Amino acid sequence: MNNDKKQKLIDLGAERLAHALLEIAVLNDAADDLVERLIATPKENIQRFKKKLAGLKRSKRFIDWRGASGFARDLTRLLQDLKSGVSDPLTGVEMVAAFYETDEDIFERCDDSGGDVGDVFRHDAKEVSVFVKQVVA
Structure with missing residues (x-):
């Protein structure tokens, strides 16, 4: 994994990342499944x-x-x-x-x-x- 990208994502903060994950989950079943697994x-x-x-x-x-x-x-x-x-x-x-x-x-x-x-x-x-x-x- 690219450490620079990882750090930039961390810098975005939890709320922005959560919003982005939910947007992706609406478009992709695998992403939705991942979100469900993470919050379960x-x-x-x-x-x-x-x-x-x-x-x-x-x-x-x-x-x-x-x-x-x-x-x-x-x-x-x-x-x-x-x-x-x-x-x-x-x-x-x-x-x-x-x-x-x-x-x-x-x-x-x-x-x-x-x-x-x-x-x-x-x-x-x-x-x-x-x-x-x-x-x-």
């Missing part, structure tokens, strides 16, 4: 994770190869909710396991020719698993 309590982030995971399990929509990278970003944001919410190792392990248990459903309705969705399971979920282990320590 850990318990609320776990609830967000559970709700999104349940939605994934219920969904029957096929994701073609063109939509797979966006879907992978959605899965990564889902894992970020978990990471932001985990405060005890048991919950963290249970939620990571629940995420891995969706793999069959997800891959049956997704053309992951580019490997983006698979990478979320191989790398991002593994990173969250390591984070959960650190919560134990």
